[in-house]
Amino acid sequence: MNPIERAGLTLLHRLDPETAHSLSLRALQAGLAPLPGPFNSPRLQTTLAGLSLMNPIGLAAGYDKNATTIAALSRAGFGFIEVGAATPRPQQGNPKPRLFRLTEDRAAINRFGFNNDGADAIAVRLKARPRTQVPVGLNLGAGKDSPDRAADFARVLALCGPHVDFATVNVSSPNTERLRDLQGRAALTALLSGVMATNATLPRPIPIFLKIAPDLTDDDLAEIAEVALASGLAGIIATNTTLDRPPLKSTHASEKGGLSGAPLFEKSTRTLARLSQLTMGKLPLIGVGGIATPKQAYAKIKAGASAVQFYTAMVYDGLSLVTDLAKGLDALLARDGHTAVSAAIATDRAAWL
Numbered sequence: 283m284n285p286i287e288r289a290g291l292t293l294l295h296r297l298d299p300e301t302a303h304s305l306s307l308r309a310l311q312a313g314l315a316p317l318p319g320p321f322n323s324p325r326l327q328t329t330l331a332g333l334s335l336m337n338p339i340g341l342a343a344g345y346d347k348n349a350t351t352i353a354a355l356s357r358a359g360f361g362f363i364e365v366g367a368a369t370p371r372p373q374q375g376n377p378k379p380r381l382f383r384l385t386e387d388r389a390a391i392n393r394f395g396f397n398n399d400g401a402d403a404i405a406v407r408l409k410a411r412p413r414t415q416v417p418v419g420l421n422l423g424a425g426k427d428s429p430d431r432a433a434d435f436a437r438v439l440a441l442c443g444p445h446v447d448f449a450t451v452n453v454s455s456p457n458t459e460r461l462r463d464l465q466g467r468a469a470l471t472a473l474l475s476g477v478m479a480t481n482a483t484l485p486r487p488i489p490i491f492l493k494i495a496p497d498l499t500d501d502d503l504a505e506i507a508e509v510a511l512a513s514g515l516a517g518i519i520a521t522n523t524t525l526d527r528p529p530l531k532s533t534h535a536s537e538k539g540g541l542s543g544a545p546l547f548e549k550s551t552r553t554l555a556r557l558s559q560l561t562m563g564k565l566p567l568i569g570v571g572g573i574a575t576p577k578q579a580y581a582k583i584k585a586g587a588s589a590v591q592f593y594t595a596m597v598y599d600g601l602s603l604v605t606d607l608a609k610g611l612d613a614l615l616a617r618d619g620h621t622a623v624s625a626a627i628a629t630d631r632a633a634w635l
Contacts, residue, residue, distance in 0.1 A: 283599060283600050283602045283603075284316060284602065286316055287315075287316055287600040287601070287602055288600075290309070290315070290600070291598075291600050294306060295383070295385075298379065298381075299379075299381040299382060299383045299390070299597075300378065300379070300380065300381045303345075303381065307345075307346065307350060307351050310351045310354040310355065311350060311351055311354065313354070315354070315601065316601070316602075317354060317357045317358050317359075317601065318358065318359050318601060318602050318604060318605040319357060319358075319359055319605075320336055320337070320359045320608075321337065321359060321605050321608040321609050321612070322336065323337075323608075323612045324621075325612050325615045325616065325620065325621060325622060325623070326338065326361075326608060326611065326612055326615075326623060327622075328361075328588070328589070328622065328623040328624060330362070330489075330517070330566055330568070330588055330589045331448065331489035331491070331516035331517050331566050332489060332516075333362065333417045333447060333448060333489065334415075334417075335361040335362055335417065335589065336361050336415060336416070337359075337360075337361035337608045337611075338361055338579075338583070338587075338588065338589035338590060338611075338623050339359070339360060339361050339579065339589075339590060339591075339592075339604060339607050339608050339611070340360055340361055340362040340363065340364065340568065340589055340590065340591040340592075341355060341358075341360050341362075341363045341364060341591060341592075341593065342364060342570050342591035342592060342593040343364040343365065343366050343367055343421035343450065343452070343493075343593075344367075344392075344394075344421075344593055345365075345593050345596070346363075346365045347365070347366060347367065347397065347398050348365075348398055348399045348403070348404055348407070349365045349366070349368075349404050349407040349408050349411070349420070350407060352365065352407075352408075352411045352412070352418055353411065353412050355416075356412065356414045356416040356418070358601050358604055359601075359604040359605045359608060360416060360604055361416065361589065361608075362416060362417045362418070362419065362447075362448075362589070363416060363417070363418050363419070364418075364419045364420070364421055364448075364450060364591065365404075365408075365418065365419070365420055365421065366398065366404070366420045366421030366422065366423065366450075366452075367396050367398060367421040367422065367423030367452050367455070368398055368400070368401045368404045368420055368421070368422065368423060368438050368442060369396050369398055369400065369401065369423045369424060369425045369426075369428075369434060369438065370400065370401050370425055370428070370434050370437045370438055370441075371400050371401075371425055372398065372399050372400035372403070373395075373396060373397060373398065373400070373425060373426055374397055375394045375395035375396060375397025375398075376393050376394060376395035376397075380392060380393045380394050380395070380539070381393075381394065382532075382534040382537045382539075383532075383534070383597065384530060384531075384532035384534050384535065384541075384543065385532065385598075386530075386531035386532045387530045387531055387532050387535075387543065387544060387545055388543050388544040388574065388594075388595070388598055389530070389532070389541060389542060389543030389544055389545050389546070389594065390541075390542050390543050390594050390597060391534060391535075391537045391538075391539045391540065391541050391542075392523070392539050392540055392542070393456075393537075393538055393539030393540070395426060395458055396423040396424075396425075396426065396455065396458055398423070401437070401438045401441040401442055402441065404420070404442060405441045405442045405445060408420065408442055408445035408446055409444075409445045411445070417447035417448060418446055418447055419446055419447055419448035419449055419450060419491075420438075420442050420443075420446045420448075420449050420450070421449075421450045421452050421493070422434075422435045422438045422439055422449055422450060422451050422452060422477075423435075423438070423452055423455070423458070424458065424461060424464075426458055431461065431464065432464065432469070432472060432473040432476060433476060435451050435473060435476070435477050436476040436477050436479070436480040439477060439480050439481060439484075439490075440480050440483070440484075443480070443481065443484045443488060444484055444485055444486070446488065447488060447489075448488050448489040448490070448491060448516070449481075449488060449489075449490055449491070450490075450491040450492070450493050450519060451473070451474065451477055451490065451491070451492050451493065452493045452522070453465050453470065453473070453492070453493070453494075454493050454494050454495035454521070454522035455522060455523075455540065456495070456497075456522070456523060456524075456525050456539065456540045462495055462497075465494065465495065465498070465502065465506060466505070467505045467508075467509055470492075470505075470506065470509050471509050471512075471513070474490075474492070474509065474513040474515065475513070477490060478490065478513060478514050478515075489516030489517065490514075490515055490516055491515065491516055491517045491518060491519050491568065492506075492510060492515055492517075492518050492519065493518075493519040493520075493521075493522055494506060494518060494519070494520055494521055494522065494553075494557075495521060495522050495524070496520070496521035496522065496523075496524045496526075496546065496549050496550045496553045496571065497524055497525055497526060498553065500556065503553065503556055503557055503560060504560055506518075506557075507557060507560035507561050510561065510565060511561060511564060511565065515565065516565075516566070517565050517566040517567060517568060517588070518557060518561070518565060518567050518568070519567075519568040519570055519591070520550065520553050520554040520557050520567055520568070520569060520570065520571075520587075521546075521549075521550040521553050521554070521570060521571050522540065522570075523539075523540025523541055523542045523546065524540065524541050524542075524546055524549060524550075525540065525541070526541070526549065527541065528545045528549075530545060542571070542572075542593070542594040543572060543574075543594035543595065543597075544572050544574060544595075545572065546571040546572040547571060547572025547573070547578060548572070549571070550569070550570065550571025550572060551569065551571065551572075551581060551582060551585050551634055552634050552635075554567060554569045554582060554585050554586055554587060554634070555585040555586050555631045555633075555634035555635055556634075556635060557586065558585065558586025558587075558628050558631055559586075559631060559635060563627075563628065566588040566589070567586050567587050567588060568587060568588065568589050568590065568591055569582030569583070569585065569586070569587030569589075569590045569591075570590065570591040570592065572594075573590055573591075573592040573595060573607070574592070574595035574598070574599065574603070575607075575610070576606070576607050576609070576610020576611045576613070576614055577610070577614070579592075579607050579610075579611050580610075580611055580614045580615075580626070581630070583611075583623060583626050583627055584626055584627075584628070584629045584630035584631070584633075585628070585630060585631050585633075585634045586627060586628040586631050587627065588623070588624070588627055589623075592607075
């Protein structure tokens, strides 16, 4: 981390987390934040559900909720970017405060509740975004008070799908009441049927991913794997935040919401490995949860991920972490004699089962 970035993070950490989040986005929009740019290596170039990636390091949804900062983020060194979540209509989300830094645990708890500007406004920004080599995807959400949440996902896809490279069905946020109920077999099958039918009507159908929770039983995961394989999904993102509370040091440990960051790493990676086993390598998986070092990114890949995403670690290590992860992952692949990311996928899955 360079001195300018370190000073910026120190300043942001003096502010409440949601204000700091907003200011970091404004700094990127204004060109005030240092952007490390891409680290290029043939070893890191890979494909994900037909998408060409310069590297397998992605930005998870939740940072750029309203697709306002895509141009800058595309120059930050990510291999792919996911924005959102977007819901059909604008919504304020849950009451503040709703974001908490757990500095001692290198973690965060949020209970945002899909606050966003709505699909119409987000679609306008996505249409106007610069087209670069970095694929951009949208996380699809459902309205808090919607009478038909399953239909909301298809509605957002219809509006925004023509302007993105992939989309993610997010039925795993813990902050919209009963949203996770949509992960059950019958509800998920019906929901995905509507989404895939809408995708088929787009001028250019795109890869559709499903983002799941880490708080699932083996039986739950088996059902999700079966539905995913039967539905035509392009892949699965494992995982979202957790409602569990492992031992934590921070005074904010008892706050309600989804826990992300370092404490999530082991649980999310075990879920990823089990899902890799269940899908038998037939679906690409994206590993998310607790990544802050190249070794952890590599562990996700060896557990079964084709690519990875992170977000919370940026709160503590800044955007320079993108390049650090890419360089470190490249070195680890070289150390183990791998000439491509794909050669390392699921090579150590058994260790997590």
